[in-house]
Amino acid sequence: MTNETGTYLYAVAADLGIPVPTGLTGVNGGAVRGIAQGGLIAYVSTVPMDKFGEGPLRTSLENLDWLGRTARAHHHVVDAVAETGPAAPVRLVTVYSGDEQVKDLLDRRGEEFLDVLTRVAGRREWGVKAYAEARKPVEEPAGARHGGESPGTAYLKRRQASLQGQEQDRRRAAAVAEEIHDALTAFAVAGRRHRTxxxxxxxxxxxxxxxxxxxxxxxxxxxxxxxxxxxxxxxVELELTGPWVPYSFTMLEDPAGGEGTADERL
Incomplete structure (x- = not known):
């Protein structure tokens, strides 16, 4: 069993001299602290590498209960940090070998973090999901005649017509959803489509x-x-959620090559 530890990174913000919220804890119950470097502050906690090293993480990330607990703890920290000002969250389960590696990240990518923080300052993220309303089946009137057709043939024809109708509905709904996205993107500062x-x-x-x-x-x-x-x-049925910390607009590409990453929001 190893006693090695790593540094778990939650988010980066401008260093305004604001102390870390008192009593804030993160994943695995670790106390959250700040690492200041180059006008930025990284919010981190210490984690055991026998749980958060590359090997153990491969197994843990397949455990939905573990992943859910970790995600909730991660986002709890990010939400608390965002209450004090603009914050750039990093991907769930981004772990470094130690504080020096985090300082190196802030040095190397400081301008990118500052650009992100400027972009999201004074802004929040809203989510909109669109669902296709279920097609109501058309019932054949009682006593309807099938002419010379057998009941089986008549059923197959009705089934085919129903499937064609569903496909037409799906295409119309998809077109409407695309129009909705375009309209909302035009209103917002920025818009992004995630996988359905x-x-x-x-x-x-x-x-x-x-x-x-x-x-x-x-x-x-x-x-x-x-x-x-x-x-x-x-x-089309619309579902509106938010406002949230703007996760979708703060993620840097390849945020730093930590020990393990998972792009999930639970």
Whole structure:
């Protein structure tokens, strides 16, 4: 068993001399602290490498209970940090060999972090999901005749017509979802489409057509919600969530090559 430890990174912010929130704990119950370097501060905690090293993480990331607990602890820290000012969260489970490696990150990518923090200052993220409304089956009137057709043939024809109708509905709904995304992106500072979620993950039977994130000025949040309401219509159901810390607009490409990363938000 090893006693080695690593440094878990949550987020980076401008160093404004604001102390780390008292009593803030992160993943694995570790106390959150700050590492200042080059006008920036990285919010981190110490983690045991026998749990957060590359090998153990491969196993842990397949455990949904562990992943859920870790994600909630991670986002709790990020939310607390964001209350004090603009913050750039990093990917879930980004672990470094030690504090010096984090300082090196701040030196190497300081300008990128500052650009991100400038972009999200005074702005929040809103999420909009669009679902295709379920097609109601058309019931054949009682006593309807099938002419010379057998009941089996008539059923297959009805089934084929129903599937064709569902495909047409899906295409129309997808086109509407694309229009919704374009309209919301035009209103927001920026918009981004994430991969749509499987029904098992979304918890809904309807097909997800849009999983969008939108960066909106804080003072325009209510206006954005009204824009979403104005886009509601038949065939597509909209779900609005937020406001959130702008995760979708702060992630740097390849944020630093930590021991392990997972791009999940639970």
């Amino acid at each position: 979620q499987d029904p098992q993950l979304s918890g809904r039977r309807e097909t997800m057509l849009l999983n969008g994130a939108y960066l909106v000025d804080e003072e325009r949040g209510e206006e954005f919600a009204r824009v979403v309401d104005g886009l509601r219509g038949p065939g």
